[in-house]
Amino acid sequence: MPPKVSPEVEHLAAFFAQCGLSDQRSLETARSKTAPLAHRLLQLAHADSHSHSLDDKQITLALQIAKDANSLSDDQRLFILDAVRDRRLAKSDQVAAAIKYLGSHPQPIDTDDFNQACGVGFSITPAELDSRVRAYLSDKADEVNKLGWTGFSKVSGLMRQADPLRWVAPLDLKAAAEAVYAELFGSREDAKLKAQAAADQAKKDAKAATAGGSTKASTSAVPLAAESPDDMFAQGWLSRLHKPGENEQKFPERMKEHLEWTKGKVFTRFPPEPNGFLHIGHSKAIAVNFGFAKYHKGHCYLRYDDTNPEAEEQVYFDKILENVRWLGYEPYQVTHSSDHFAELYDLACLLIKKGLAYTSDDTAEEIAAQRGGKDHGPRHESKDRSKPVAQSLAEFADMRAGKYKPGEMVLRMKQDMASSNPTMWDIIAYRVLGKPHHRTGTEWCIYPTYDFTHCLCDSFENISHSLCTTEFIGARTAYEWLCDALEVYKPRQSEYGRLTLEGAITSKRKLLKLVKEGHVNGWDDPRLYTLVALKRRGVPPAAIISFVSNLGVSTSASLVQLQRFEQTVRAHLEMTTPRLNLVLRPLRVTLENLPADFALSVDKPLHPKDPSMGSIQAPFSRELVIDQDDFRAEASRDFFRLAPGATVGLLNAPRPVTYVSHEVDPATGVVTHVVCRYEDETHGGQALPPNFKPKGWIHWVSAPHAVPVREARLFRRLFKSDNPGALGDAYLSDLDPHSLELVRGAVVEPAVWRVVRDSLARARDVVRARQDEAERNGTEAPPSVDGLEVVRFQANRVAYFCLDGDSALREESGEVEGGDLVLNLIANLKEDKLKGK
Structure with missing residues (x-):
């Protein structure tokens, strides 16, 4: 049972509640040693006829004054409180500076000097900021020169506490410090490459010096040393890609036009189909395409490949953009293949006129037989291949006019049936679907295929590097054939190995079955590896980018061990999350x-x-x-x-x-x-x-002060085997029935509310910074893409947790003061050797 409340404490608690504090906080304040002083200070504040009522945040600062300014007089405390009331002092560190100032300066107080010491109305030009950063680093020259880039986090953290740099916006201060470090020690990327090379050499030396035992080391069990996400662009496969303008053209004038438009910049695109939710494999495509463009100071489009209205839903469009922004990227432009439907139709007509496309009423079975059938026999041409151009143009117009039902007529490209490449066997360019489109409505009943659309949209958008996974290697021949056939600019397609994570299902069909049959609780069930699920589980987006970067990019596909991903997440959380009981x-x-x-x-x-x-x-x-x-x-x-x-x-x-x-x-x-x-x-x-x-x-947690947790959700691997995707339709039999454990009755210490408030405030600051950057760049300002999962903490001796969106927080005067908590396990503190076994 909680201790009995004395009448004096009860009276003080009632007073603090009248001032605007929550019941729990009023009681805690009334029991504290500073309660009498806080009571007197707030009484004096309300007795002042010129005062207005304090909001909750101001009351918090008033309590700080009562707690930390006990050596000051009532007049001095009221002086600080007045600065809080008129919002000159709005943060805890400003109040701390005010207490320190008044403790060392006799009255009367020089208001201008006081404001300057407390960061009131602080502003600084870029030149002044650069000068002050250089002065600070010069004073710390011994430590700075000794540690170089490896000590940047420590030095910049101390810098944020120094006057007047403590009042500078954190992102601006970090950027200024990085610029000076780059002058002193070269780029951060080069420094990390040297450090990695030294570490690799040390490992080799250690192996050479070790007598006996196996010299074979696992390369997939643990991640490399923490590296910059830019490392994958500075070395390896991506570093060897062509430069803008080096992709050869059949028609050189097209390259001249391309470079005039791009000004020699890199242009990439991330082109998802909006027919499902993105998964962990897509995070690599996002990081590669957006990151490559950013590394080379270029641009990356988000282009929806929306040519199949039968499978597209608005929620997929929304979540794809949200996922891209969640991972930290902002598209140069958001475009759609459907933006070019009219132009694509005209080019299809041009292809017919060139004698390089024809309409055909061949059935799917007949087309398969022409390509050799299941037995891979001899191939033969369609009966329609020699159809007159005028007839194909007329029938193609009839397709558009809705005179054919789905499957009755298609437009095929006239390529090379003798080629060894199946993508050159007269593949389909247009088909009849008869479905309305989410953007164009009923304007079209025929839709272009991916093979016809993709390369031409790349051309329209002047893509310099068309980066995709290796399953599209065969499609490169048809990609280049079509661009040359229509005499348009021809981007260069380059292919890298896809990312597949151990224990994860990424097939949209299989994921849909898991969701529809109730094996999981929606697309964002934290046991899945969709990006919406990883977000809900509290996995930091920076950890995902770090994971992709550490894997590197090559042409080889690989099944990556789950523990490697989880170890990267733990390494990120270790130094970025507060710790609570x-x-x-x-x-x-x-x-x-x-x-x-x-x-x-x-x-x-x-x-x-x-x-x-x-x-x-x-x-x-x-x-x-x-x-x-x-x-x-x-x-x-x-x-x-x-x-x-x-x-x-x-x-x-x-x-x-x-x-x-x-x-x-x-x-x-x-x-x-x-x-x-x-x-x-x-x-x-x-x-x-x-x-x-x-x-x-x-x-431990103090029982009278314990904050109840409605539900703590503990997750294990959803599938028992490492590669459930290889089981075909039998993957459902591989589900672990114990992959979710719901724990009710847990409690957490009351400081959780401090962590909630601070985490949400930091998330808002990041969003505002991105919106300011977008405004400076003249681009669309991204809305907030974060939820309650930004509240992360390490539960001492237990695991890392985040707040789930099912939590119901209670706000008072814009500040979180309580509510109903639901927690999700992000990761254990160390690898569970029995997980999934």
């Missing part, structure tokens, strides 16, 4: 030697290796909860957590605890309650040696 399966613990109203605030960092994340005050009380797995009713030599006779440490708590007794539910035999002694001498604990170190440490 989450108890999945709570077990009540009472510290019998502490009074019922015992309350202690434990100061602990949000990340022990990154001070810039700040710290939190974790409440510590007589009643705690720990995880059921951290207690055993019988002691054993191989168990170092809580058990009879054991003393264990509580993470970040000042003193350890010692087992006293436990209670068991007589009906189930389950332990329901553990009694311990808090080893603090002032409360009757043992006088442990100063250097005493417990053998085990466990995490």
Whole structure:
């Protein structure tokens, strides 16, 4: 049971609630040591006839003043509060600077000097920013020169805390620092290449020096050292691609026209079919096409290949653009193959007039027989191949006019039936579908095929590098044949190996069956490897790009081990997520030697290796909860957590605890309650040696302050085998029935609300920065593509989690103050050796 609330605390809590705090926060504030001072400060603020009511964020800053400015006078505290009320001070670090300033400057206060010291109305020109960054790095020259690029994160993090750079927008400060580093140490990419080369050489030397044992090393179990995503463009297959203007043309004047339009820039495109959701394999295509263009300071289109209205839905269009933006890219233009339907039709007519296309009423079976059939026998030409041009033109016009039903007439290209390449066996250019199109309505009843459309749209958009996966190698001959036949600019198609992830299904047909038959909970079920599912699971988009970059790009397709992907995700989360205590399966613990109203605030960092994340005050009380797995009713030599006779440490708590007794539910035999002694001498604990170190440490949450989690969703691999796609239609029998575990009753420490607020604020800042960049570039401003999954944290000793969209947050005055939490497992802290086995 929570400690009984005294009348004094109840009175203070009611006052803070009237000021606008939530009930829970009012009670926590009323119980704190700074409650009387906070009460007096807010009373003075409301007594001031010139004051207006404070919003929730301003109240938070007022409480900070009460907590941290106890050495100042009431007048000085009110001076700071006035700056909060008129919104000169809007952030916590500004208030901290104000407290520091007033503590060292006598009254009367120079308002201009105060504003400058606290970053009020701060502005800086690019030239001034560059000068200040250089001055700061010059002062730190020894450390900067010693570490080079490897110390950039550390140095830039400290730079963000220095005056006046602390008031500069983080992205602007980072860009300015990177520019100076590039002058000092060369490009970041070159530095990483040198570091990687040195690491590779060290590995070779180590192998050579190792006597005995196998010298064969796995290249797929662990990712390479952290590299820049740009590395895959600076080396390997992509670095050897032609330069703009080097793709040969049958008609040289076309290249002249192309270069006049592109100005010699790289132009690529990402051309998905809007008939399904993108998956992990598409992330490589996105990274390659958008990244290659960006690396070469060019442009990349997002072009929807929307030539099959039977399978296209608006949700696919929306999610494809959202996924591209989620991965961090903004299309140069969003285009559609359907933009060119009229032009494509005219070119089809031109192809007929050139004697290079003909209409045919051959059935699908007859066309297959002409191509050798199932037995790959001799090929022969269609009876319609020698049809007069005028007849084909008339019948093609009739196709457009709707005089034929689907399957009754097609337009075929007249290529080379003697070729060894099947894509040259008079493939179909147009067919009758009789379906309305989402963009053109009923204007068309005939639609061009991919083979006719793709290369011509590449030509229309002046694509310099048509990058695709190796299954299109055979199509390159037909691609180039059609461009030359119509005498248009001919892009150069280049093919790379596709990405296939172990344990993942990427077939749209098989994914659709999983969804429709209820084996998964929608396309965004976190057990899938669609991009919408990975997003919902909380996988950071930067981790996906890093994963693709570390794999590199070559012409070989590969089945990549799942643990390699997960290790990349863990490596990214390790240094980017705060840490909280989450108890999945709570077990009540009472510290019998502490009074019922015992309350202690434990100061602990949000990340022990990154001070810039700040710290939190974790409440510590007589009643705690720990995880059921951290207690055993019988002691054993191989168990170092809580058990009879054991003393264990509580993470970040000042003193350890010692087992006293436990209670068991007589009906189930389950332990329901553990009694311990808090080893603090002032409360009757043992006088442990100063250097005493417990053998085990466990995490905990104060029971009266625990934030309930409605549901924690734990995921394992959906399929038991490594390559379920190879099982054909038997893949459903490979499903793991235990791939989803729903845990109810978990609790997390109250600092989770701080993490929620900070995470959402950072996400909004990133979106605003991208919108500002779009405005500067004169392009479309991307909307927010992030959801609650941006709230990520490491649950100490458990796993990485994110907030699921099923959570229901409660906001007060624009700030999250509580709500209903649903958590998704992102990744375990280390590889589960039994996963999927």
